[in-house]
Amino acid sequence: MTYIYNFADVQAADVAVAGGKGVGLGNLVRAGLPVPPGFVLATAAYGAFVDANGIQARIQELAALTSEPAPQDYEDASAAIRALFTGGTMPAAIAYELAAAYERLRDGGESAGDRPGDGDGESAGAPVAVRSSATAEDLASASFAGQQETYLNVRGAEALDAAVIDCWSSLWTARAMAYRDREGIAPGDVRLAVVVQRMVEAEAAGVMFTANPANGRRDQIAISAAWGLGESVVSGTVTTDDLVVEAGTGRVLSRRTADKEVMTVYAEHAADRGSGVVPDQGVPDQGVPVQGGTTEQPVPAALRNRAVLDDGAAAALARYGTRIADYFGTPQDIEWARADGDFFMLQSRPITALPEPVADIPDTWPLPYPKGLYFRASIVEQLPDPLSPLFADLIDGSVTRSLKALMNEAVGSEVVRDGDVGLPTINGYAYYYYRTMALWRVMGKAPGAVVALARGKAHMGMTGWREFSHPRYKEVLKDWSAKSAGELSGEELLGGVRTLLDAGTVYYTAVESVIPIAATSEISFRAFYDKLIRRAGDPPAETFLLGYDSEPIRAEKSLYDLAAWAREVEGLAPAILNQPTAALAESQRNWLPPAGMDAALWQQWRPRFQAHLDRFGHAVYNLDFLSPVPADDPSVLLDTVKFYLRGHGNDPHERQRLSAARREDQTDRILARLGRTRLGRSRRAPFIRLLRWAQKSAPVREDALADVGLAWPLIRRMLLELGKRLVYSGIIASPADVFWLRQQELQSAVEFGLAAPQPPGTTEPLAPVAVAITGAARPVRADVVEERKMLWRGQAKAAAPQLLPETRWMKGVFESMMPARSQDQPSDVIKGVGASAGRVTAPARVLTGPQDFGQMAPGDVLVARITTPAWTSLFAMASAVVTDVGGPLSHSSIVAREYGIPAVLGTGVATQRLTSGQQITVDGDAGTVTVEHPAG
Numbered sequence: 016m017t018y019i020y021n022f023a024d025v026q027a028a029d030v031a032v033a034g035g036k037g038v039g040l041g042n043l044v045r046a047g048l049p050v051p052p053g054f055v056l057a058t059a060a061y062g063a064f065v066d067a068n069g070i071q072a073r074i075q076e077l078a079a080l081t082s083e084p085a086p087q088d089y090e091d092a093s094a095a096i097r098a099l100f101t102g103g104t105m106p107a108a109i110a111y112e113l114a115a116a117y118e119r120l121r122d123g124g125e126s127a128g129d130r131p132g133d134g135d136g137e138s139a140g141a142p143v144a145v146r147s148s149a150t151a152e153d154l155a156s157a158s159f160a161g162q163q164e165t166y167l168n169v170r171g172a173e174a175l176d177a178a179v180i181d182c183w184s185s186l187w188t189a190r191a192m193a194y195r196d197r198e199g200i201a202p203g204d205v206r207l208a209v210v211v212q213r214m215v216e217a218e219a220a221g222v223m224f225t226a227n228p229a230n231g232r233r234d235q236i237a238i239s240a241a242w243g244l245g246e247s248v249v250s251g252t253v254t255t256d257d258l259v260v261e262a263g264t265g266r267v268l269s270r271r272t273a274d275k276e277v278m279t280v281y282a283e284h285a286a287d288r289g290s291g292v293v294p295d296q297g298v299p300d301q302g303v304p305v306q307g308g309t310t311e312q313p314v315p316a317a318l319r320n321r322a323v324l325d326d327g328a329a330a331a332l333a334r335y336g337t338r339i340a341d342y343f344g345t346p347q348d349i350e351w352a353r354a355d356g357d358f359f360m361l362q363s364r365p366i367t368a369l370p371e372p373v374a375d376i377p378d379t380w381p382l383p384y385p386k387g388l389y390f391r392a393s394i395v396e397q398l399p400d401p402l403s404p405l406f407a408d409l410i411d412g413s414v415t416r417s418l419k420a421l422m423n424e425a426v427g428s429e430v431v432r433d434g435d436v437g438l439p440t441i442n443g444y445a446y447y448y449y450r451t452m453a454l455w456r457v458m459g460k461a462p463g464a465v466v467a468l469a470r471g472k473a474h475m476g477m478t479g480w481r482e483f484s485h486p487r488y489k490e491v492l493k494d495w496s497a498k499s500a501g502e503l504s505g506e507e508l509l510g511g512v513r514t515l516l517d518a519g520t521v522y523y524t525a526v527e528s529v530i531p532i533a534a535t536s537e538i539s540f541r542a543f544y545d546k547l548i549r550r551a552g553d554p555p556a557e558t559f560l561l562g563y564d565s566e567p568i569r570a571e572k573s574l575y576d577l578a579a580w581a582r583e584v585e586g587l588a589p590a591i592l593n594q595p596t597a598a599l600a601e602s603q604r605n606w607l608p609p610a611g612m613d614a615a616l617w618q619q620w621r622p623r624f625q626a627h628l629d630r631f632g633h634a635v636y637n638l639d640f641l642s643p644v645p646a647d648d649p650s651v652l653l654d655t656v657k658f659y660l661r662g663h664g665n666d667p668h669e670r671q672r673l674s675a676a677r678r679e680d681q682t683d684r685i686l687a688r689l690g691r692t693r694l695g696r697s698r699r700a701p702f703i704r705l706l707r708w709a710q711k712s713a714p715v716r717e718d719a720l721a722d723v724g725l726a727w728p729l730i731r732r733m734l735l736e737l738g739k740r741l742v743y744s745g746i747i748a749s750p751a752d753v754f755w756l757r758q759q760e761l762q763s764a765v766e767f768g769l770a771a772p773q774p775p776g777t778t779e780p781l782a783p784v785a786v787a788i789t790g791a792a793r794p795v796r797a798d799v800v801e802e803r804k805m806l807w808r809g810q811a812k813a814a815a816p817q818l819l820p821e822t823r824w825m826k827g828v829f830e831s832m833m834p835a836r837s838q839d840q841p842s843d844v845i846k847g848v849g850a851s852a853g854r855v856t857a858p859a860r861v862l863t864g865p866q867d868f869g870q871m872a873p874g875d876v877l878v879a880r881i882t883t884p885a886w887t888s889l890f891a892m893a894s895a896v897v898t899d900v901g902g903p904l905s906h907s908s909i910v911a912r913e914y915g916i917p918a919v920l921g922t923g924v925a926t927q928r929l930t931s932g933q934q935i936t937v938d939g940d941a942g943t944v945t946v947e948h949p950a951g
Contacts, residue, residue: 020033032057037210051213056211117211144165145179164181166178230373232373233801239257265331275318279311345366347365383448388448400637403640436449487522495726505768561675571667637883638727646728650868848920850942852940859876878897887910899927
């Protein structure tokens with residue numbers, strides 16, 4: 016039987032034979048990269064050794080630990096198993112093949128096209144590195160780095176046999192066994208191949224990542240370099256120079272040259288050699304010393320502060336990295352060495368856990384139109400993140416048309432003229448823009464406009480919303496919902512998106528006329544009650560405004576009722592709880608029951624849950640089309656149902672009933688008291704009038720806000736239909752990439768016929784016609800889309816100013832009107848607006864959007880930039896709410912009061928300053944959030 020494979024003979028599919036490291040080296044050799052010569056001792060040799068020494072059963076017995084083993088259990092099992100290996104004998108057939116391959120290697124039998132360094136002809140034999148190559152190692156899904164051992168500077172056939180046996184036994188180090196347990200890999204599922212590779216007596220070595228692990232940038236290469244051998248760099252035992260190189264040009268973007276005190280070199284004499292045991296990373300187990308080995312020595316004074324790689328050498332090494340990454344088609348973690356000025360690639364494996372690429376966080380805020388003022392308020396409060404390119408282009412014109420029409424209809428004159436207002440982006444963030452003179456013109460007309468809107472002029476205000484704006488929005492949606500997106504032309508789809516967006520924007524403008532009316536009603540009632548009615552012992556004003564129905568509360572009760580119904584259907588509740596949320600969400604979309612769930616139970620559950628989505632699934636987390644709504648991805652709602660099924664949370668029906676009863680009881684008590692005196696009777700009528708006004712307005716405000724996204728599920732379906740067609744035409748890589756196109760790019764694709772309906776039965780993601788049209792198999796806009804995503808991720812980490820320009824007079828005039836406090840809050844006490852009373856100390860849970868909702872645990876403090884009606888389901892789990900944006904009359908405050916939990920809103924900095932898991936105290940009365948530090 017053949018146990019030895021030269022690197023060039025190892026194919027990509029040979030992981031079971033050569034292990035991950037062996038396959039990686041085989042690929043490098045076939046790609047023509049400079050690799051020191053070597054060979055792989057196949058996994059069959061490991062199996063033959065175990066069988067010949069009769070230790071397999073004992074290994075499995077010792078490796079079968081308890082369900083929750085302690086660290087010492089791993090140590091004890093490892094010591095016993097490794098003793099089985101060191102007490103074993105190398106089978107003669109393996110020893111013969113190994114010695115012959117080593118002899119060929121000494122004589123230079125396999126060549127990589129480059130000289131690996133000195134050492135030929137030495138009596139002890141060629142120095143080699145003996146490395147583990149596990150069958151579950153160096154894969155894209157898990158690195159497994161550092162779990163087995165490497166032996167360096169091994170010389171002579173006898174030492175090689177010993178090193179191979181020790182390498183096999185390192186499959187059973189305590190850390191390797193614990194790692195496999197965590198990854199769910201059974202002891203019987205792993206085998207170990209061994210890589211034997213000619214040593215490079217390196218003057219310098221290190222590690223190269225072909226994508227920057229700090230920011231995920233695929234166009235940047237990160238290099239660590241040190242003097243001497245490279246294993247000490249991998250294990251982290253020496254200080255390295257660190258460079259970042261631009262992949263395309265080889266330009267050094269950043270450099271940190273370390274004071275390098277020690278270096279790893281060959282041990283020249285037995286008296287000062289090391290054990291030769293070097294794990295890929297981490298602290299080495301005690302291995303059996305082998306011939307040769309390595310040792311540490313001081314770096315010569317002339318080299319300590321000298322750069323290991325100059326700019327030219329760094330660029331040359333980066334070019335190798337780019338070649339390797341292109342060959343493998345995925346970012347690589349590469350070990351390299353340099354001898355006599357030549358580079359050698361020692362190992363390459365996929366980078367695991369690489370973050371998505373992120374551009375630099377912006378630190379300046381350039382104004383697109385210098386003579387203007389910029390505000391992040393009103394509709395911008397529901398756009399907390401940078402905008403996707405397509406939404407930014409579409410919404411700017413739509414908002415401009417809507418605002419101009421509203422103001423001009425309300426006051427009957429050309430108050431807003433062309434170019435006066437807009438919704439541009441700065442670093443991706445949306446801002447309301449007003450030309451300076453136009454702002455004063457609008458503000459001068461504002462009082463008259465508010466009165467006109469309150470009276471329903473321009474179809475605004477409560478009556479206008481109920482009788483015109485809301486029905487009209489639903490009618491436009493109904494017309495377009497009757498059409499099949501798959502049968503519409505590209506022009507019709509894009510026209511429909513614009514029509515629906517305009518309808519939604521006009522509707523939102525109507526909502527903006529409802530919000531100030533609702534706010535004014537509550538402010539008026541609160542002021543009258545606090546100054547002229549309230550006495551010691553009387554409840555706060557909000558007590559009289561709680562216990563009413565609104566769309567977010569109805570949605571919450573619907574989910575609670577779903578959970579209550581599911582508990583009554585035999586077997587349904589455990590079936591839902593036992594399924595991963597992602598599987599339930601996917602099955603909701605494709606109609607098929609999740610794997611392992613009874614079909615009859617699924618047929619009962621799906622239509623009931625779908626009915627909820629049909630009614631409430633349009634609630635937006637973020638107005639940007641980029642963000643799915645619950646109708647697209649119901650995972651958040653499913654998690655809420657599971658929350659209720661586990662017995663958490665309170666009955667919202669009962670909570671509402673108690674709030675309403677307390678409200679009515681306190682109202683009767685106050686009215687009775689007012690009726691006892693002449694002064695009281697004079698105040699009784701205005702109290703009732705203001706109270707009824709506020710009670711009627713607040714629920715309408717929540718109903719109006721909840722329906723802003725009525726058209727959003729359909730708009731997203733239409734855009735994704737366009738996206739599917741552009742995938743077929745070779746323009747973008749996936750349907751969702753349509754959101755990253757500019758409006759003009761999408762318009763051009765439509766005009767050129769690249770968004771026509773696909774032929775029936777089309778399944779290929781990139782049809783041959785696309786190559787004919789575009790001239791390339793890679794989607795035309797793929798690179799541009801990735802660049803825009805990268806830019807967006809960097810922008811998303813920025814804290815967008817509420818006002819621009821950030822001048823003293825701007826802050827003095829407008830800051831008090833903005834929905835967030837100053838971002839200059841460096842202390843442990845963050846100030847905001849107390850919007851719901853109470854005081855709670857609990858862990859913070861910082862959520863950027865629905866993709867994070869699964870992290871929320873019962874009792875956490877919900878921390879977010881904003882919350883919209885779509886976030887309401889999380890309030891049932893939260894002990895308190897903290898936001899960057901919002902005020903005492905915002906959605907967050909109203910819902911928090913209904914739930915009876917503290918809320919501090921409009922902090923401006925909470926999501927920047929707080930981290931998940933951090934203990935904080937939320938004081939809704941004082942309007943503060945305090946970071947708690949552990950004692951001691």
